[in-house]
Amino acid sequence: MEEELFQSAVNMKVFIKASGPAHIIVLPKPKVLNVMIPIYRSVQKRSAVKTRPSGYYYQSAWRALDGTTVHQFNSTAISQCLKGITIHIYGDSTVRQWYEYLTNSLPDLKEFDLQSSRKTGPLMALDYLNKILVTFHSHGPPIRFGSMPVSQLHHIANELDRVAGGTSTVVVIGIWSHFSTFPIEVYIRRLLNIRKAVVRLLTRAPGTLVVIRTANPKEMTLYESLTNSDWFSLQRDKVLRAIFKGANVRLVDAWEMTLAHHLPHKLHPEPDIIKNMIDVVLSYICPLSRILKDPTES
Known part of the structure; x- marks a missing residue:
């Protein structure tokens, strides 16, 4: 009977x-009288909560509001951007998706069989011609991958x-999901x-690019709602942002x-969302001056 109170798309995760x-209609920014500016700023200072979206989707592409210009990359542009680059990915299965996206998108990025589990890794792929190396390593316990050799923890x-x-x-870190059922400490x-x-x-190496992936909302079942809901993920998301603030x-x-x-919320977001996340990472790696202007690029 309890399950009737927790039904996805019925009374949970329902679109408003x-x-x-x-x-929406986008209007030009209105002109504000100079006399109003100090009043507005004083109200801002008194505000206890300041929130601002980090971006939005326009024509299925993510537009960031932090000043980063997010470019769209096809496979040729990705290879050009990552030429001579080593990417180390550490964390859970939500960043393993990024490793899988790159290996599936780049035909010359060949995986080495390290005789390891696809879920836990370690995983490694190399494009010898373009000198691109991508690795994935699972984070240490707590984990919910199943069995894993102690030597790989x-x-x-x-x-x-x-x-x-x-x-x-480039170092990529994504660690949050497996900690949701543990004390925040x-x-x-x-x-x-x-x-x-x-x-x-x-x-020791100031030129290294470090990218942090935040948590994301996921699909809800009765079990997830009671033990590991988005509320727990949100708390860890806030902690992650606070700890790395200023770094x-x-x-x-x-x-x-x-x-x-x-698209519906999922622990492992759909490929369209992953593609946009990778575009953000690649835009960090390759500013406009390094992007290959390929005539086939959309």
């Missing part, structure tokens, strides 16, 4: 229909201390250790990118 026209902080770093190195301690390792990495890292706001998309 527009009360009026289901479209490596913590991200320890792995980062082994990375030489430099301008040709466990997650805080883990992130603090990772942050210290990131600082050490950037101190020289770039953020991929998976929470907003999933929330703003018309």
